[in-house]
Structure formats: structure tokens, C-alpha cells
Amino acid sequence: MALNLEDIRNLFAAWGSLAYSGEPVTQLEHALQSGALAQEAGASDELIAAAFLHDLGHLLNRQGETPTARGVDDLHQYYALPFLRPVLPDSVLEPIRLHVDAKRYLCAVDSAYYGRLSADSVRSLKLQGGVFDEAEAAEFAARPYASDAVLLRRWDDCAKEAGKATPDLDYFLSVVDRVMTKHALA
Numbered sequence: 001m002a003l004n005l006e007d008i009r010n011l012f013a014a015w016g017s018l019a020y021s022g023e024p025v026t027q028l029e030h031a032l033q034s035g036a037l038a039q040e041a042g043a044s045d046e047l048i049a050a051a052f053l054h055d056l057g058h059l060l061n062r063q064g065e066t067p068t069a070r071g072v073d074d075l076h077q078y079y080a081l082p083f084l085r086p087v088l089p090d091s092v093l094e095p096i097r098l099h100v101d102a103k104r105y106l107c108a109v110d111s112a113y114y115g116r117l118s119a120d121s122v123r124s125l126k127l128q129g130g131v132f133d134e135a136e137a138a139e140f141a142a143r144p145y146a147s148d149a150v151l152l153r154r155w156d157d158c159a160k161e162a163g164k165a166t167p168d169l170d171y172f173l174s175v176v177d178r179v180m181t182k183h184a185l186a
Contacts (some may be wrong), residue, residue, distance in 0.1 A: 001083065002083060002084070002085075002086035002087050003080075003083040003084060003087065004087070005173050005176060005177055005180070007083075008053070008056070008173065008176065009169065009173060011056065011059045011060065012027070012028050012031070012059070012169055014059075015027060015059040016028030016031070016059070016169075018059075020055075020160070021058075021120045021124075022118075022119065022120045023118060023120065023160040024160065024161075024162035025159070025160050025161070025162060027055065027058060027059060028169065029159075029164070029166075030055060030156075030159050030160065031052050031053070031054075031055060031056075031159075031172070032052070032166040032167065032168070032169065032172065033155075033158075033159035033160070033161065033164055033166055034051040034052060034054060034055075034152075034155050034156055034159040035048055035049075035051050035052030035166070035167070035172045035175070036159075036164075036166040036167060037051065037155035037158055037159055038050075038051035038052075038151070038152070038155050039167075041151070041155070043151070044091070045175050045178050045179050045182075046089065046091040046092050046179055047091070047092075047095065047148055047151065047152070048172070048175050049088070049092045049172075049175050049176045049179045050091075050092045050093075050095040050096050050148070050152055051095075051152050051155050051156075052172040052175065052176065053080065053084070053092070053096060053176065054095070054096045054099050054152055054156060055156075056079075056080040056084070056096075057078065057079030057080040060079050060080055060083065061079040078097065080096065081093055081096065081097060084096075087180050087183065087184070088176075088179060088180060088183055089179070089182075089183045089186070090144075090145065091145065091148070092179060094144060094145035094148070094149070095145050095148040095149045095151075095152045096152075097149075098140075098143065098145060098146060098148075098149035099149050099152045099153050099156060100124075100128050101132075101140055101149065102140075102146070102149040102150045102152065102153035103117075103121065103125060103128070103153055104125065104128065104129060104130065104131055104132045104136070104140070105132050105136075105137050105140045105141065105146075105150065106150065106153060106154075107125065107131040107132070108131050108132040108133070108134070108136070108137040109137055114131070116157065117157070118157075118160065121157070
């Protein structure tokens with residue numbers, strides 16, 4: 001079953017007020033901030049949509065607040081893909097799928113990156129397989145959309161600011177709508 005815009009709106013209406021894994025923002029605030037950071041960086045509509053939707057899997061596969069504290073990896077980077085694949089292109093889906101591996105990659109190639117991770121991101125890193133070794137990092141970097149996933153990851157890490165002003169849900173749903181329409185016409 002494919003998700004449409006109304007389904008995405010309803011997911012955020014129902015579950016967007018949940019805390020974002022021990023961070024000072026809700027799931028919706030995190031999504032809006034991620035999308036806003038992508039937009040501020042001049043990203044394409046596809047990458048803005050990916051940034052906005054990258055954690056939709058948390059809303060589809062709810063595991064309670066801060067599942068990592070209980071040793072649970074909810075595999076959120078994969079969970080939404082079957083629902084989005086019929087309506088969105090790989091330029092949206094692949095950065096979403098790869099954003100967890102992008103964290104593992106950045107820890108391997110940027111010596112300061114690990115020290116900037118939140119407590120929950122450190123816990124989830126361990127559950128998600130830990131820091132890539134040199135060969136894994138090289139393999140990741142060679143994947144299509146890896147560079148977009150790294151950008152998304154950096155926005156993800158910064159999208160945890162309490163009270164930050166962003167465009168609203170309707171704004172980002174209009175971006176997703178443009179990408180869905182473009183994809184349907186392709």
C-alpha cells in the first residue's frame with residue numbers, strides 16, 4: 001500500500017507530537033527542522049522531501065519513546081520505503097535508506113563527528129552496527145546517493161533545536177506533492 005499526502009499528514013497528526021528519542025523536539029519538529037535545513041542549504045525538492053520524510057519509519061513502526069534505551073533498533077530507515085516506493089523516486093528513497101549508514105560513515109571519516117552525536121545517536125550507532133571500518137566506508141562512499149545521504153545526516157543531527165521556527169507541515173507536504181507529481185509524470 002502506497003502512502004499518499006493525506007496519509008503522511010495523518011501520521012504526523014496522530015504521532016508527530018511524540019518526543020523524538022530523548023531530544024528536546026517532537027517527531028514533527030524534527031521533520032520540519034530537517035526539511036528547513038535542507039531548504040536553507042539550497043537542496044533540490046527531492047532532497048528536501050527526503051530530509052523531511054527521513055524518519056517517517058518511526059511513525060509507522062512505533063516502538064515507544066527512546067527505543068534505543070531498551071536496546072531496540074527500530075530499523076526506521078527501511079520501514080517507510082515500501083510505503084513510499086510507489087510514489088517517490090530513488091533520489092528521495094535512497095538518502096532515507098542510507099542516512100543511518102551515513103552516520104556510521106561520518107564516524108569513520110570525520111574524527112570530530114562522533115563527539116558531536118547526541119546520547120541517543122551514540123546508543124543507536126552501536127545498535128546499527130557501529131562505526132564503519134575503512135573498507136565499509138569506501139564501499140558506502142561509492143554508492144549512488146551516498147553524498148546526499150551524508151548531507152541529510154548532517155541536517156538530521158542539527159534538527160534537534162527546541163523552539164526553532166520553520167515552515168509548517170503544509171509547506172513541506174507541498175514539496176513532497178511536487179516530487180510525487182514529477183515522479184508520476186516521469
